[in-house]
Amino acid sequence: MGIPILxxxxxxxxxxxxxxxxTIGEISRVLIAFAAMCCLTFIAFIGGQWLALYLGQNAIKVISRLMGLILAVIGVQMLIEGIRGAIAG
Structure with missing residues (x-):
């Protein structure tokens, strides 16, 4: 699920x-920001195993369910906005 968001x-x-x-300066700043985000993502992926050991299975299950709930809420909100746009348009 993380790859499409990234x-x-x-x-x-x-x-x-x-x-x-x-301009070139603004583009270079964006590239630097993207590189920083790639580095932070890499660090998060590498540290994930340590974090999983630290949190334990129960905490990971709770976090997974919360993330699933958040994803469902986003999906329902997108559906509502799509229906509103279709009715208004």
Whole structure:
């Protein structure tokens, strides 16, 4: 589930839109920010095993269920907005 959020269509569209309307300095800042996010993501993925051992199975189950609930809420909100847009349009 994490990969589409990290480098999904929204991220790519935002980068392309910003790069099309920016100067070299702004583009370099965006590239540095992307590189920093890649490094932070790498550190989070590497530290995940240690974090799983630290938290334990019960805490991981609770966090997984909370993340599932958050994902369901986002999906329902997107569905509602889509229906509103279809009715209004």
């Amino acid at each position: 480098a999904g269509p929204g991220t790519i569209a935002t980068a392309m839109n910003f790069a099309a309307q920016s």
